[in-house]
């Protein structure tokens with residue numbers, strides 16, 4: 022497969038069911054139209070290395086062909102066959118490359134990359150991977166899953182597992198991307214439910230459930246309504262891996278207490294999905310009520326944060342809408358579903374208060390946009406000199422969106 026290659030995937034908003042999704046309860050999520058991750062795969066200057074350039078997390082790393090070959094020599098071929106579980110041999114072998122990065126955001130990103138690279142492309146060298154995202158990183162909007170999906174699509178093509186053409190992605194190809202991005206998410210946070218990578222792969226909105234067998238059940242919510250909401254990022258850093266592990270520990274300590282809470286969250290999600298599929302003025306209040314209840318249950322799981330409660334408190338005291346944390350919590354983002362009667366000037370005041378008094382960032386983005394995609398390789402080649410600068414550290418989310426956002430940018434994306 023010739024270079025360069027350009028892939029992209031969206032972030033997501035979980036409307037109902039974060040955390041309980043990991044414990045086989047249903048959950049509802051939608052992709053976010055204007056917040057996406059982009060991956061450019063190009064020829065590395067040095068043909069003997071593999072290079073990662075991830076400016077969003079200030080990570081630039083090269084591994085030599087010899088270092089990669091040493092790892093590959095120590096791993097049984099069956100370690101790299103596709104499976105739903107991470108292979109311990111490959112994970113252990115990668116530790117020598119990853120150990121110097123331990124304890125940093127770089128570790129998770131490098132683990133996700135290296136695991137998929139060995140599995141799908143072997144020890145090929147002379148390739149550089151540059152990632153830029155208009156999503157906030159580690160803030161609950163699925164940045165890790167969108168990265169894993171961009172990588173799975175690009176590595177699938179680079180390794181010859183997916184077609185190298187200009188045709189739309191087939192059902193089988195999307196299933197391949199979904200499967201490998203789930204593996205990538207496992208490297209990043211251990212026990213993902215799979216909802217984030219599914220939304221980043223397929224886009225749109227889904228009612229999702231992981232079954233005890235490990236299979237997943239999902240239903241596209243085709244007529245997902247544009248619900249009026251404000252997304253607010255507290256900018257408080259947190260890690261999905263740590264939060265998910267914390268919930269697991271709580272469940273081990275208090276199984277009898279936590280089981281009905283998780284089940285209740287599942288009922289909230291399926292009732293919410295039902296309302297969303299036939300949203301009217303008459304049932305909007307029930308949707309708001311479910312948002313409130315879901316947040317309360319997440320508080321009981323211990324994944325809120327005073328910074329998230331502040332958004333809820335400002336929203337409640339202005340009577341603007343109904344707030345719940347979204348994603349793994351512990352900081353990061355909350356969504357506020359606006360009340361039917363909320364006036365635009367009140368919504369502006371709500372956003373202004375959060376931004377100017379608390380240094381939070383608010384987002385207005387549509388929900389339910391396209392999933393993963395790529396730009397035809399010839400187009401990337403022809404426009405490389407205008408595309409490549411977008412992947413440098415000083416380019417902004419709006420620079421990326423202006424040129425690369427599917428539907429409004431300068432290029433036709435293939436989905």
Ligand SMILES: Nc1ncnc2c1ncn2[C@@H]1O[C@H](COP(=O)(O)OP(=O)(O)OP(=O)(O)O)[C@@H](O)[C@H]1O
Nearest residue numbers: 126129130154159160161162163164165261348349
């Ligand atoms: N643009 C990016 N560049 C490099 N690494 C990234 C990028 N986006 C995500 N990552 C990796 O994903 C990790 C963040 O994943 P994490 O699951 O904790 O947060 P999230 O996906 O944004 O939130 P949530 O899982 O709650 O939706 C980072 O530590 C980093 O390793």
Ligand SMILES: C[C@@](O)(CCO)CC(=O)[O-]
Nearest residue numbers: 039040042213214348349
């Ligand atoms: C916290 C969680 O439910 C959502 C993270 O966006 C984890 C997962 O489902 O993988």
Ligand SMILES: [Mg+2]
Nearest residue numbers: 163165166261
């Ligand atoms: Mg994540």
